[in-house]
Amino acid sequence: MIHAAKLAALGQMSAGINHELNQPLAAIRSYADNGKQFLEKGRLEEAMWNLEQIGELTERMAKIGGQLRMFSRKSSGQMTVVPLHGVIDGALEIVRPSIKKSAAVVEVALHPEHLEVKANNVLLQQVLVNLINNAIQSMETMPEKKITIFAREEGEMVNITITDTGPGISADHLPHIFDPFYTTKKAGQGLGLGLTISDRILHDMNGKISARTTEQGACFSIFLEKA
Numbered sequence: 001m002i003h004a005a006k007l008a009a010l011g012q013m014s015a016g017i018n019h020e021l022n023q024p025l026a027a028i029r030s031y032a033d034n035g036k037q038f039l040e041k042g043r044l045e046e047a048m049w050n051l052e053q054i055g056e057l058t059e060r061m062a063k064i065g066g067q068l069r070m071f072s073r074k075s076s077g078q079m080t081v082v083p084l085h086g087v088i089d090g091a092l093e094i095v096r097p098s099i100k101k102s103a104a105v106v107e108v109a110l111h112p113e114h115l116e117v118k119a120n121n122v123l124l125q126q127v128l129v130n131l132i133n134n135a136i137q138s139m140e141t142m143p144e145k146k147i148t149i150f151a152r153e154e155g156e157m158v159n160i161t162i163t164d165t166g167p168g169i170s171a172d173h174l175p176h177i178f179d180p181f182y183t184t185k186k187a188g189q190g191l192g193l194g195l196t197i198s199d200r201i202l203h204d205m206n207g208k209i210s211a212r213t214t215e216q217g218a219c220f221s222i223f224l225e226k227a
Contacts, residue, residue, distance in 0.1 A: 024057040031057075063093065079205060081227040082124060084115040084151055084158065091128035095136070102136050104145040111152045116227035123201045124224075127209075130194040131162045131220050138166030138218060148216075153226060160222040168213035177211055 035050035088108055092099070099106060117124075132147060139145040144165045151160045169177060178199045195209075202209050207224040 021061060024061050028054050028057050079118055079120055081116050082119045082121050084117055085110060087121055087125050088128060088149060091125045091132060094129050095132050098133060098136050102139065102145055104136055104139060104147055106147045106149065108149045115151055115153070115158055117158050117224040118227050119205050119224055127198040127201055127222070130198050134194065135162060135164035135166065135218070139164055142166055156226055157223045158226050161219055163214065163219040164217040166217040168218050169211060174211065
């Protein structure tokens, strides 16, 4: 179920990912054509600039592909020491097309900056991708679209909160959001398994997840053991 949910998430994001890759591909073609013309005219400085742009674009595409490969592979479930900033950055890289399309703003703050947790990197990334995608969908009709990811130490645990500026979770829905197949999303946006699987993943990593509605919107709190 965990692996199927990851592939379903990739399927939902495929249009945005395709757009994100097609743009640099078109730019690479343009830079290559320009560079060839500059070389033929002996304008080496301009040709070099075009080659540098191609290098930056291919590096960007490779980074996207690497994150997708890591996200989609099956995980052994093995626990390791996970740098929190790295796993958050990886999750944001995967959902970047959706963030860009929705025009949402994402703020990340970790205190201290180099927090580490005991977790499985790939599975924790899956949980974060699911929560960020949920936040984006919940803010679809809102004038302000902002996601705040905040993490801090709390004793021997690390508390990671993902807060959005959506409408929040109603009191009627709140007790059921982690139940299998329970969803308030539009048809085609989910099967109601994302939060159930996230809850299971975190439980298996000796962690937990909870949700509440704040003045800003919905807030999900993840607790994991500090490394």
